Amino acid sequence: MIVPSDVDRQRVHEIIYNELCNGIVRESSKQEYQKIIALLVAAGAEGIIAGCTEIGLLLKPDDTTVPLFDTANIHAQAATTLALADDTYLG
Numbered sequence: 001m002i003v004p005s006d007v008d009r010q011r012v013h014e015i016i017y018n019e020l021c022n023g024i025v026r027e028s029s030k031q032e033y034q035k036i037i038a039l040l041v042a043a044g045a046e047g048i049i050a051g052c053t054e055i056g057l058l059l060k061p062d063d064t065t066v067p068l069f070d071t072a073n074i075h076a077q078a079a080t081t082l083a084l085a086d087d088t089y090l091g
Contacts, residue, residue: 002045008036020054030058
């Protein structure tokens, strides 16, 4: 697992809480995320986990050179699959 530097983690945090949580989506913030992702890829990352629900507002899979795993989307798909499943699997 590769994580951003302390400075980059702080910037990611600021963008999430000061912008995305307030409905503000800036192209400049998207570009900052892309730069941080590029550093992670250069360090060997083969995929990026968007572990906060708001990140999907800023980045889409086509915005990265490696797979982007949007955990909000992954959880929503799993919940839908479970909700539509035969109720014998629900215990």
